Amino acid sequence: xxxxxxxxxxxxxxxxxxxxxxxxxxxxxxxxxxxxxxxxxxxxxxxxxxxxxxxxxxxxxxxxxxxxxxxxxxxxxxxxxxxxxxxxxxxxxxxxxxxxxxxxxxxxxxxxxxxxxxxxxxxxxxxxxxxxxxxxxxxxxxxxxxxxxxxxxxxxxxxxxxxxxxxxxxxxxxxxxxxxxxxxxxxxxxxxxxxxxxxxxxxxxxxxxxxxxxxxxxxxxxxxxxxxxxxxxxxxxxxxxxxxxxxxxxxxxxxxxxxxxxxxxxxxxxxxxxxxxxxxxxxxxxxxxxxxxxxxxxxxxxxxxxxxxxxxxxxxxxxxxxxxxxxxxxxxxxxxxxxxxxxxxxxxxxxxxxxxxxxxxxxxxx
Amino acid sequence: xxxxxxxxxxxxxxxxxxxxxxxxxxxxxxxxxxxxxxxxxxxxxxxxxxxxxxxxxxxxxxxxxxxxxxxxxxxxxxxxxxxxxxxxxxxxxxxxxxxxxxxxxxxxxxxxxxxxxxxxxxxxxxxxxxxxxxxxxxxxxxxxxxxxxxxxxxxxxxxxxxxxxxxxxxxxxxxxxxxxxxxxxxxxxxxxxxxxxxxxxxxxxxxxxxxxxxxxxxxxxxxxxxxxxxxx
Numbered sequence: 001x002x003x004x005x006x007x008x009x010x011x012x013x014x015x016x017x018x019x020x021x022x023x024x025x026x027x028x029x030x031x032x033x034x035x036x037x038x039x040x041x042x043x044x045x046x047x048x049x050x051x052x053x054x055x056x057x058x059x060x061x062x063x064x065x066x067x068x069x070x071x072x073x074x075x076x077x078x079x080x081x082x083x084x085x086x087x088x089x090x091x092x093x094x095x096x097x098x099x100x101x102x103x104x105x106x107x108x109x110x111x112x113x114x115x116x117x118x119x120x121x122x123x124x125x126x127x128x129x130x131x132x133x134x135x136x137x138x139x140x141x142x143x144x145x146x147x148x149x150x151x152x153x154x155x156x157x158x159x160x161x162x163x164x165x166x167x168x169x170x171x172x173x174x175x176x177x178x179x180x181x182x183x184x185x186x187x188x189x190x191x192x193x194x195x196x197x198x199x200x201x202x203x204x205x206x207x208x209x210x211x212x213x214x215x216x217x218x219x220x221x222x223x224x225x226x227x228x229x230x231x232x233x234x235x236x237x238x239x240x241x242x243x244x245x246x247x248x249x250x251x252x253x254x255x256x257x258x259x260x261x262x263x264x265x266x267x268x269x270x271x272x273x274x275x276x277x278x279x280x281x282x283x284x285x286x287x288x289x290x291x292x293x294x295x296x297x298x299x300x301x302x303x304x305x306x307x308x309x310x311x312x313x314x315x316x317x318x319x320x321x322x323x324x325x326x327x328x329x330x331x332x333x334x335x336x337x338x339x340x341x342x343x344x345x346x347x348x349x350x351x352x353x354x355x356x357x358x359x360x361x362x363x364x365x366x
Numbered sequence: 367x368x369x370x371x372x373x374x375x376x377x378x379x380x381x382x383x384x385x386x387x388x389x390x391x392x393x394x395x396x397x398x399x400x401x402x403x404x405x406x407x408x409x410x411x412x413x414x415x416x417x418x419x420x421x422x423x424x425x426x427x428x429x430x431x432x433x434x435x436x437x438x439x440x441x442x443x444x445x446x447x448x449x450x451x452x453x454x455x456x457x458x459x460x461x462x463x464x465x466x467x468x469x470x471x472x473x474x475x476x477x478x479x480x481x482x483x484x485x486x487x488x489x490x491x492x493x494x495x496x497x498x499x500x501x502x503x504x505x506x507x508x509x510x511x512x513x514x515x516x517x518x519x520x521x522x523x524x525x526x527x528x529x530x531x532x533x534x535x536x537x538x539x540x541x542x543x544x545x546x547x548x549x550x551x552x553x554x555x556x557x558x559x560x561x562x563x564x565x566x567x568x569x570x571x572x573x574x575x576x577x578x579x580x581x582x583x584x585x586x587x588x589x590x591x592x593x594x595x596x597x598x
Contacts, residue, residue, distance in 0.1 A: 045496055046495075046496075047492055047495075047496070072495075072500075073492075073495040073496055074495045074496075074497075074498050074499055074500045074501075075498075076496075077498070078496060079496065079497075080493065080496040082489070082493060084489075086489055086490055086492075086493040088490060088493075088494070088508060089490075089512070090511045090512060090514075099494070099497055099499075099507070100497035100498060103497060103498030103499050103503070104498055145497065146496075146497070149496075149497045149498050
């Protein structure tokens with residue numbers, strides 16, 4: 001399943017010139033407000049037209065300016081979850097859910113109402129009117145409604161942006177299940193590093209109407225130059241690690257991958273499961289030898305793979321047996337340690353946040 | 367309380383008025399929705415001219431409207447003669463009263479529905495489109511249901527206007543007892559004859575009652591629809 005998008009359009013003073021191809025389960029369109037992310041998915045959905053462009057989803061051409069193809073939006077079979085839910089106020093939750101299903105051709109009905117209702121936990125609110133729902137519930141119904149139209153592709157435009165932190169944590173696990181349990185690929189618009197790190201498999205970074213980078217989540221999140229200035233400390237690495245054991249006495253979970261072992265407080269998943277661990281660059285220190293008498297539990301062996309200086313700051317890329325870990329230290333420290341590419345060092349991981357199922361939280365490990 | 371008892375002539379007028387108002391409202395409704403849609407959503411040359419024509423009955427003297435109807439639908443008028451060949455006659459019939467009332471109430475109906483259509487959030491229509499609904503289905507399942515309060519208000523206004531219409535009706539179809547003598551026409555007749563005061567008073571009270579019932583009914587309906595949706 002491949003999605004390919006090319007769009008060239010002038011919107012007032014704004015020039016949109018974006019092209020990307022993605023085969024990811026959940027592709028994040030990532031960038032600051034006003035970078036053209038929403039315009040891109042509105043274009044994919046057929047809500048706006050472009051003077052020049054092309055959209056293909058799984059080999060099916062939805063728009064091609066050269067060949068003068070433009071399939072109307074109701075025939076594109078693309079689900080859209082809007083920022084403000086947009087539930088139909090005159091229809092109950094059940095009727096809202098049935099709306100898209102009704103218009104889907106019978107032979108195309110790939111989703112089952114019961115499954116979707118269970119997946120999104122909507123059993124209790126089926127007979128309510130939308131005005132009686134909380135923001136989080138509304139958004140879940142909107143996701144269900146879009147899924148039940150049996151789309152070939154699901155677009156989500158900052159579906160969490162209008163919700164508070166508690167509601168966000170309520171919805172995120174559902175989106176993860178969507179990503180992992182349904183067959184519909186997702187394009188997810190967001191400007192939040194935390195959301196993207198947790199949800200995305202691929203990231204397309206946009207700025208000023210242009211795609212400036214794209215690649216796997218691991219790859220993109222290591223580049224602090226792509227992160228918004230106020231969130232540059234959020235840049236870091238995503239590690240996939242297996243749960244090895246849980247220490248009942250201290251309440252510590254031991255994780256292992258080729259890069260080494262990491263201990264985190266709390267219980268997250270059963271032994272043998274793989275979980276996603278996000279390590280912020282600013283939470284990784286560098287030592288030239290293993291340290292004793294240090295409260296941090298996690299010391300990984302690695303080699304310096306690259307140093308990128310930005311003024312007083314140095315972003316250091318560490319290769320730990322094939323896994324990249326980013327560290328953000330002062331340029332002065334890197335000079336004091338005489339860091340150079342190829343030099344063996346110890347990466348000390350102070351904190352990490354777990355992005356795994358329902359157990360997402362940030363944990364301190366000092 | 368014998369003064370409150372209606373004579374057969376008065377009952378006739380009340381019944382005729384209700385019949386005329388009902389049909390005037392019902393027949394003009396589809397046209398009202400169509401014109402309101404075109405005015406609310408359409409972008410075409412001559413839109414302000416159409417808007418002006420629709421509103422003419424509101425600003426012209428009713429007698430002028432009635433006279434224009436007579437010139438168009440009278441038996442000897444080209445259109446009237448043509449329709450008469452198919453058995454459709456308006457002049458000096460209750461159907462003519464309904465036509466006059468419908469036209470006089472039309473701008474009120476269109477205004478109410480148009481404002482309601484303009485208040486519909488077009489983002490909801492876009493959402494329906496992404497769910498696979500074509501424009502006709504969007505209109506039927508989203509736009510019109512959300513316009514319902516305005517449609518109800520427009521119907522009530524049209525009905526109330528028809529109940530009270532006098533000038534255009536009497537000019538077009540005259541004041542024939544049992545045929546075209548509506549409630550306002552009969553009140554007028556009573557005021558023109560000696561000793562007609564009690565009759566005029568009785569019918570006036572009925573007029574007020576009908577208007578009040580229509581208003582209250584529209585309030586209740588609008589509130590019920592509003593409570594169901596509460597566009598938050």
